[in-house]
Amino acid sequence: MQAVNIIPMFVIVPLAGAFLNSLVEKKAKWVPDAIGNLSAFILFFFSVLAVQVVRTHGTLVYSVGAWKLPLGIAMVLDGLTAFMLVTVNFIAFMIALYSINYMERFTAKGKFYTLFLLMLTGMNGVIVTGDIFNLFVFLEIASVASYALVAFGTEKHELEAAFKYAVMSTVGSMFVLLGIVLLYGLTSTLNMADMANMLAQKGAANLVLMVSVLFIMGLGLKAALVPFHAWLPDAHPSAPAPISAMLSGILIKSLGVYAMVRIFYNVIGMTAELSSIIMFLGTLSMVVGVFLAIGQWDLKRLLAYHSISQIGYVFLGIGLGTPLGILGGIFHLFNHSVFKSLLFLNSGAIEYSAGTRDLQKMGGLMSKMPVTGSTNLIASMSIAGIPPFNGFWSKLIIIIAAVQAQRFGYAFWAVVASVLTLASFMKVMKYAYFGRLKEGLMSIKEVPFFMKLSMVVLSVVCLIGGMLLIPSLRDIFLNRASDVIALGVNYAAIVLKEVSLSW
């Protein structure tokens, strides 16, 4: 098999899985579990393979339907793509494992896995595509699947949250589409690399400024940056726990952060104004998110507010634009997807056993649920930035990068937000896991095997995540991703060179 043929697999496998699953889900009880987990595992395997492929072959371009580029749809595999693919598919595989036991609470397990795989299709598609309209299509596939998943419980709260989320997200997609239309009108091409070339030739037009604003609004809505965040604290807690983990862990990153970074750095080209806007919005989300989080008593809602805050760190790091800042940003993206999905899975485990999300009704769960308690402790320490866990290293890099870039104000707020994060997770640990066991919780049991397995694996990754900074590992994984971002619009030259070689 040629190395380039691995690229479309990331869309084909989950799409085929979703289709097959909806056909045969009723045959036997274990069928949806098997299909969902098998597809997720194959994707994880392929994504690890993709890292190896990028290491040996460099950037690869696949042209869909063998149309000569830039006429046809391109799919591009480079360092950043491989990095995002590993992140998304690893978390998705862990969540699929967790769902085997957890989704027994709901009746329509088959439908759950179909929507899950469709959402995965959309996210992988957004990541691998090199065509800007195709990016919009995959964005919508992932979004529509996620609206349905938020409403999965079909109770009052779920429906209300799903409606709010769907309306706001549809408006966001509309802005993205409008931006794409204007870019197409300016450049008469849809291929991202070709478009970057055309934009560079045309010079700075006022239209590009307007398009940037549209993308900040549209993709900022998907990423839940602060002025556009109102849907997230409702939508993420209302979904079933694996889906909350999926939404907070990877959906807002692949649809929001990745798409924004790809378009701003590699297509439009980063300017000083854009980067200061992104840094400002990032810091604003960081601070506002953590202040709103600290007063929450609903565990999942508290975690959702922390997602807003942590996304702010990612944007601050990437917005700095220095190599160190970008490295810190994408490393924090990886770390956040690991520990935030772990925290949501823990909250799901509590809901599974104790049947509550209210912190005031919990207490002393550590003695009854040791695995959940200790993995939650690890994840809390990671998110609060305590060494040696992975969250510490990425926050440290971002703060050092901010100081190096003479942005002392941003560095200060990053430290403040980190301290407040620590405070609010101390609250979680105190009320939920330590202290006296409440009366009604005497008879609860630890969660079943697969839930424990995925939580333990994720917590091990939290523990050893800092190892990714060891130079030899960093060269393979993180540096290749940050190089692509630092490359800026030169991305076009590399992709187009690859195209001319293959024809």
Add this chain to the structure above:
Amino acid sequence: MTLYLLCLLLFCLGIYCVLRKRNIIKIIVGLIISEYAVNLFFILIGYRMQGRSPIFDQKADILNMVDPLPQALVLTSIVIGVASMALLIAIAMRIYEKYGTFDITQIKELRG
């Protein structure tokens, strides 16, 4: 130019409807209107004054053809719009079953 401005007006009308109306169905209608405005704008981008349909023919010259690509893309975007609107309407129906009203001022058990 006037056409583009009218298109923008339609878009703003839709967004206004989403922001100001209290009835869920009216919000959905607002979304549909602004989505159609974007689609219309896309078609207008590809339109050439007095252009002919983009079908290749031995006798006709290639000059002055309408750009066919936006038409193909708009078709995709309409299909996407149908999917998300169908889902939204389904959610709206379920909301009506649970709350017994379409008024969003009475559907606010969550505080975002």
